[in-house]
Amino acid sequence: MRLSIDAFLDYTLAGPADLLFALEVAQMHDQILITDRLIVGGVEPLRPIIGDESLGRRTWAYGEGRITAHYTATVDIERAPTVLHGLHADKLKDLPPLVVPYLFPSRYCEADRFETAVRREFGDEEGGDKVQAMADWIRGHLDYVPGSSDVNTTAADTYVSHSGVCRDFAHLLIAMARAAGIPARMVGAYAWQLDPPDFHAVVEVWLEGGWHLVDPTGLAPTEGIARIGVGRDATDISFLTVFGQAQFNHQQVRVELVDTDRSLGVPR
The missing domain is CATH 2.60.40.2250 (Immunoglobulin-like)
Structure with a gap:
């Protein structure tokens, strides 16, 4: 398109x-x-x-x-719509050097604080199915509420409040994926069909040797997203x-x- x-x-x-x-x-x-x-x-x-x-x-x-x-x-x-089902997670020792930093906690994505919760909630899933389950969980448990967060809100804050905007949804998915040993990075983007129109924050996860786009809010189709830049979290992608x-x-x-x-x- x-x-x-x-x-x-x-x-x-x-x-x-x-x-x-x-x-x-x-x-x-x-x-x-x-x-x-x-x-x-x-x-x-x-x-x-x-x-x-x-x-x-x-x-x-x-x-x-x-x-x-x-x-x-x-x-x-x-770009075709993202399909995560059946995608395998790469072995950590086989990850390219540029991908490795996206395994670690960052300012807004405290992955180390989610390891127990991720094992308990998603321990039966693997690879792309696990990421999809995380995205579904986030959409089912968080309310999209403009003004409910600010520049200091982290993934842990969002997990507790159960509300946020696109950057908060993205931070939470990134933290969960990293806690599961799946590299994840934040993407600043323009998004078709986003309502109301605005800059958008989505996620890319590394599976089977490549990055795959995921919108944890479900507000925009991945085939209509134009990336601006990528980074560890909102710190790196501010417009x-x-x-x-x-x-x-x-x-x-x-x-x-x-x-x-x-x-x-x-x-x-």
């Missing part, structure tokens, strides 16, 4: 500050970036850098006062990090399906 993406941010800085944007869709084998453009107002010249694991890129800026960022893109998603004080003014994200004549490769 071809997606049209339009994201706009509007902030006011309390003083001069460095900013790190992560808004641009990553060019990957299953998502082909056709066109994109990032315009940032109120800053000095931009400096792009490669994103984590060399996926996508981030952009440094320095500014003060009112800051706006407008990102537009057209991307072709060439905007301000090294200073900032006031939020306005934000808008639109992801729409483009009706395309595949024989010509152009929108109808």
Whole structure:
């Protein structure tokens, strides 16, 4: 499918500050970036850098006062719906070096605190079936409640409160998967059919030698997700990090399906 993406941010800085944007869709084998453009107002010249694991890129800026960022893109998603059933977990000793860090606890995903609960609740499952059971459990036990968490909320907090937003659902699945010895990382993304439209946080788990997308909220189909970047948890995938004080003014994200004549490769 071809997606049209339009994201706009509007902030006011309390003083001069460095900013790190992560808004641009990553060019990957299953998502082909056709066109994109990032315009940032109120800053000095931009400096792009490669994103984590060399996926996508981030952009440094320095500014003060009112800051706006407008990102537009057209991307072709060439990905089938994720099917976890029957996928085997890799032996830990066979994991690629870049995958190993996604086994460990991180700031928001305290995997070591979930080992007993995961054994008790999902001990009879293996591999992809275990991850699917975890995702189903999360959807069945957590309520999606905007405003129910903040930047300090961890996976353990979400497990206790039984509520959260997409980042909290993702943190909990990541913590559970890592507790079971399955590498898991967080993905910042744009998502088709997400309602209300916004930036989205989902998960990738490592099974049978590759990463597989999972949306623990169930709010967006995995075949309609355009990745921006990946990381250990929300710390690494923030769409905007301000090294200073900032006031939020306005934000808008639109992801729409483009009706395309595949024989010509152009929108109808």
